[in-house]
Amino acid sequence: MRKNYRYNKSKDNNVKKARIIILFITIILLIIGGSSLITAKLSGNRQEVQALDDTKQSGDSNSNDKKDNNDSLNVESNSEVEDSSFIEKYLDQQMKGQKPDGADGKKVVYLTFDDGPSETVTPQILDILKSENVHATFFVVGKALDKDENTKNIVKRELSEGNSIGNHTYSHNYNYLYPNGKINLSNCMSDIEKTNESLKKVLGEDFSTRAIRFPGGHMTWKNKDSVGMDAMDKALHEKDYHQIDWNSLSQDAEGAPKNAEQLKQEVIKTTAGREKAIILMHDTYGKEETAKALPGIIEYLKQQGYEFKVIK
């Protein structure tokens, strides 16, 4: 009996212990379950806040009537956009034989197209950029932009598809910009401003670009008139404008006319060893071979591991 009692007592104790353990496990499970529920709820809230912010942003954008400006804002917030002052300094240092400050081992290519828009070549180039999913910088001539509604719409398309727009003067007239082979500061400045005004009329008052490309190239006129060009640079910098030359080219406007394959070979030759390649090409009338060469050029640059960026 006593033995029996003891047995029962120890059995009771075991049951008690088991109950305590089960209770303990249940409490732990409840704590774990509860905290993960809270975490899930909190992160859910965070996502909602993020979504709200996104809605708010797109709502703000929608309230802006100028659709194209929104696209230019999109470009600005994009990491594929390079500051024009960075490119100006990089090319200047490279030209002087110095190691550019911006040399960081990352291969970046900047496709640039001068002298457009044209109704024949520019739309082809835009189609190719779109299908290759890369962007370019178009150095627009004001006179070509103002030609008619069609050319204005082409420049709108350039911007809305994520490309960047630079300023290539209004007249592109060497006699007016560089009389006797020397830079005329006031003529150049007013021609640049004239294109800026046209761009604003077409793309919206909020549009601005800081990237200037001199017809014939800054380096050409710097060689002929160093003092004049230094004064020009000072005037540009006061307005936060930066001149953009190039260090690679397809030769589609230099020397004898070339077919698409030859243009591609020039790009291969002139980008060799370039960590940052700023490639000069043209999208004006008669540059059909440039459009033909472009898919092959882009394919080559992708194979070489270049990242594509635009200049603003």
Ligand SMILES: [Zn+2]
């Ligand atoms: Zn030009």
